[in-house]
Every structure is written in C-alpha cells, then in structure tokens.
Amino acid sequence: MLDLIKVSKTFFAGTLNEKKALNSIDLHLDRGDFLTIIGSNGAGKSSLFNAIAGVFYVDTGAILLDNQNITMVADYKRAYDIGRLMQDPMKGTAPSMTIEENLALAYSRKAHKSFFALNRRDSEYFRELLARLDLGLENRMKTKVGNLSGGQRQAVTLLMCTISLPKLLLLDEHTAALDPATAQKILKITVDIVAESSITTMMITHDIRSALAVGNRTIMMDEGEIILDIKGEERDRMTIEELLDYYYKERKKQLTDDRILLS
C-alpha cells in the first residue's frame, strides 16, 4: 500500500553542512502493516515521515500510496490520506476549542461536511469513541482541550488523526513527552485503535521494548539508511540486547538516542 523507491533527501547540498537525511530508501508496506522504527538521533526517522507526508519534496526517488504516485503531491492533499501525530501533546489540537469541537473538526474534513452540519448522531459517535479510551473524557466533551493533561490531549489528537480512517498513520515518538505510566496508556490506546480500524501504521519510538512488542515489523535506521528490517519469527525472537549488538556490529558505534529507553 506504501512504496518508497530509492528515496533520497540531502539538506544543504554542496555546503559544509551537507547532510544526507535519506539515502536511497526502499520500503514496501502491505495494507494493515504496523511498522515500528528505531534508530539513533539524526538517523533520518522523522525525515522519512516528512518525505511521506510531503513536508518536503524528495530529491530523487518515488513515493507511491495505493499505487498512486504522490511524490509531487502537496502535503495538504496528502493529509486526507495520511494522519500524523508528533511528540508534542500541545500540538495537533486546538486548545481553545472543546474536545467535541476538535473531534468535529477532524470528522467534518473526512465526511466532507460542514463543521456546522454535524448533528446529534455525530456527537453520540464522538462520545462512543471517547468512552473507548477509558479516560473519562466522554463526560467532558464540552471541556476546552487546553485544560486537559498532556496524555489526555494526546489521546484526543490520536482520535482526531484516526476518526477519518486515513490510509496511513504516522506516529513520531507520540508518547515520548509523557510520563512513563501515561505513555504506556497512550501506547495501549494506540494499539487498540489501530487494531480496530486496521489502519496501516508506522511508529517511531525510542522505546526499544515497545518497538519489538507492538506491531508486526521493525526497522532500524542509521545515517539515512534502513540497516535492519525484521518481522515474523526473527522479530519475535529478537531481544533488546541483540538489537543493540547488531547496531554496534553494523556501525561500529553505540546506538545513541537522548530519549532512548532500554528497559
């Protein structure tokens, strides 16, 4: 459903600061895949998402979504098919709008309805979705999102990103700014929503244990390349130590991530 063919992106080409963020990336995802992505700081993980979402155009290569070549399609057009969640819980929702209004906004975009045309049935649907989060937010639909905790807000953002059933969901360390207990909760909610909606998902995480536990496939990136791609039994058997050893053997250096979690 997603194909990246020899995708490259270099920043500041031809200068002293030249940086190859993506180096001839080949990647194929099947519908319903849940891919987790690990790698050191600056490995190119977020750049991979930026390329897919169209934050920038790639220098060379092609990106196909459902066999449609989207390489030169503008980001706002790709946004109909690609949902994206970032690290910062303060982004992704409108703080001065209520939970219900935020969801309505996201929902109306997909339904191609006017925001004002949303009715009681839509509202009931939002309540149902919120109830499934098990955070009590279904009783706070008129609360301004700005008054929620980071975890609650990230949960609402997750709903906003998935309510429109995008073809592809990109999660860029979306639990990294939360305390460990909340992060686990949001991760569980993520897994539940993805399983229920069968949205093809890519998740960047610094939490290697989660990377191996969640989803059906894991890739490791370094210096703009995919240096490991595992699934099935090989992935089931893989331990955190083996992954770190692999990185060390391949790159002759330790995997470094300022947010890395190894336990």
Ligand SMILES: Nc1ncnc2c1ncn2[C@@H]1O[C@H](COP(=O)(O)OP(=O)(O)OP(=O)(O)O)[C@@H](O)[C@H]1O
């Ligand atoms: N817009 C940009 N302009 C210039 N350089 C960039 C830009 N985006 C990324 N880079 C550079 O490309 C490289 C890859 O960055 P990227 O953000 O993709 O790494 P990452 O794997 O997401 O790292 P982290 O774990 O720190 O989030 C880095 O050297 C970064 O400085």
Ligand SMILES: [Mg+2]
């Ligand atoms: Mg990043």
